[in-house]
Amino acid sequence: MSLSPFHLAIPVDDLALARAFYNDVFGLEEGRSSEQWVDFNFFGHQLVIHEQPKTPGQANAHSNPVDGHDVPVPHFGVILAWEDWEALAERLKARDIQFVIEPYVRFKGEVGEQATMFLLDPCGNALEFKAFKGMGQVFAK
Incomplete structure (x- = not known):
């Protein structure tokens, strides 16, 4: 089975804090970015963090x-x-x-x-x- 990279966009309520976390903790390489989002090479996959207010799922984890x-x-x-x-x-x-x-x-x-x-x-x-x-x-x- 050959694997294809996935693309996943997730919400973050603090773009600068999340950017630092994914950069520093995991050492991920950044791709494109804007003032509202950042692409990362997440172990060969495309992870995008998008700034938005905290979602109910993040605030009330199940x-x-x-x-x-x-x-x-x-x-x-x-x-x-x-x-x-x-x-x-x-x-x-x-x-x-x-x-x-x-x-x-x-x-x-x-x-x-x-x-x-x-x-x-x-x-x-x-x-x-x-x-x-x-x-x-x-x-x-």
């Missing part, structure tokens, strides 16, 4: 139980190679990032075993970063 944790809904993220996920987890811990769900391995020993972690950007958007030992596990039942 969650669903998964593997004993409260997973924020909505959320987005990326699947990384296992080693890249481990390196990112260490980078985030070293920066004292507050996690919604600390880095751990979910469904250990089961089909779909995966490393995962959740955090919020400064505007309340939930991000998940995950990894599988083999990409064949991504959609395994």
